[in-house]
Amino acid sequence: MTPPEADFRKSDKRRQVFGATLDATNWIAPVKTIFRSVTLAAAVFAGAAAFSPALLAQEKAVAHVQGETTLPGVPAKVLVQDWAVFDDLSALGVSVAGVPSSNAPAYLADQIPADAIQIGSLFEPDFESIAAAEADVYFIASRSREAFGTAKDILPTIDLTVDNGSILEGVEKNMTTLGEIFGLEDKASELNAALDAKVAEVAAAAEGKGNALVIVTNAGKLGVYGPDSRVSWVYNEIGMPSALEGVRDGDHGGDAVSFEFLLEVNPDWVFVVDRDAGTGENAGAAAALLDNELFNQTTAAQEGQIVYLDPQASYITMHGYQGVMLLLDQVLEGLNG
Template sequence: MKSVLLAALAATVLATSAAVGQDIVVAHAQGETSLTGVPTKVLVQDWATFDNLHALGVVAAGVPASNAPRYLQEAVPADALRIGSLFEPDFEGIAAADADVYFVAARSAEAYGTAKDILPTIDMSLADNADIIGGIEGNLTKLGEIFGLQDKAAELNEALDAKVAEVKAVAEGKGNALVLVTNAGNLGVYGPDSRVAWIHNQLGIPSAMPDVEDGDHGGDGVSFEFVLETNPDWLFVVDRDAGTGESSGAAAALLDNELINQTKAAQAGHIIYLDPQAAYITMHGYTGVMLMLDQVLAGLNG
């Protein structure tokens, strides 16, 4: 079934010819964009898309000026253009760059309306978070078609499928979980529609909280008392403050209290802190999700 899905996603990139120099039409979240041949100068306003490009071996000539995840910092070319923040692109710099393609997604998706009149622009946003793993694989497939790297994209997707299967097998029978997000001293729960929904949807770890209403930033607000009353077997934690660079270690300090320490998860050492930037900034990026899957695997095997 997954191979059929990826084949369908690959078909969204329609090539008039496989030869270099021929136009291709790329279907994406906000329409269709024509490209002439394989792009060589690439601008990207989204760190998850940068992550996917880097995994494919595509070098970006322009990147966001802020919020670079630590695990990607060494991959950013020293001479890369800084083309504005995730929310406020530098359209003058983008226009002057004379690039072949410009990728936006998620936080920068609103830039599409302006950017598409400047240069070929593609929105790599995912429709929803119900199948984040499938969404990442679909984006890798699409980028592979754009850059003539279909074999590399297939290799990455195979590795991601294998990692998910490995972690899912280890997670089976290990109990339920709450995925907590901490935000400026507040506590929330992320569920099956959140930016880390793969914990429940693809790994099969059931949520200890039914009917989670995911908030935009802070999840479904809960109290420490609620966490103790729910008493999950596992806690997965997203530190939003660390993810946005506002502070470091705030989540661990917040959760080190009498109520949380009484939970089954805490007493068994079953609290797993996900890489905050991979979980909050680049949740749709290949390397970031592989990093978090390894963290979950290590925690489950601990």
């Protein structure tokens, strides 16, 4: 005989749900309860994830001149051993927790936090203070680049050294890199576009104005900066031809020359870097040194075509975004007379 089919439409028939015997008319309620419990648990987990930086952080590999450094996410606590990098970060609106303890440029004075940690001089980092700060990232550059070997074992370290032969390109590259690190790509692009526009404006003003020399004064001595110097963009990007060929750029004092030789070269324009003022040793030393009979016979002196560049922007930071913009404005003002 064939057994009769079960009729689940009848109220006296029973169903098994998760091991419990349920009446056909009330089996839905427990299932709804289970569903609500699972949904609530998922929501709680999702909410926790939303407030957990560790869960949301995305690692970012940052390429730089000494290799590649991986950051676990957007850095919150930042240390900077170089004023040019501080300059860039400040232009982007990024807060900095630790700064160099020496040679702070006057044009950045009101941007430096009063409670900033002092992490050593431009050349000699204080690794004990750096380690104690427990920061998320540490930026070094030209003067502090030798610190990389030690610093990278303490915290993520990035070297933003710029090649003097292509300063403006390096400034924009660093701005782009920092924008990517801090999620400020649009701001970085905006700043770079403003720099491009300013360079174009100065280049247009320089056209047909003659040749130029960038000279550096240093403890009573005179030197010339060339196309690989701290302000090489005067020649390379602005396009003013150098009045002197074959300049051997020195690290501090440029290519040493005499006033007799400078008169023989006879530049149309002179842009002056006062190293003494830049390092805080003797403000106004350059003007005093250049006020002599030989220099006053040059075309630049006789035509009033001498521009004294901001000493700290041109000697201390030189690769910082705001400093370069300041110098470009000074050159533009001089050219437009």
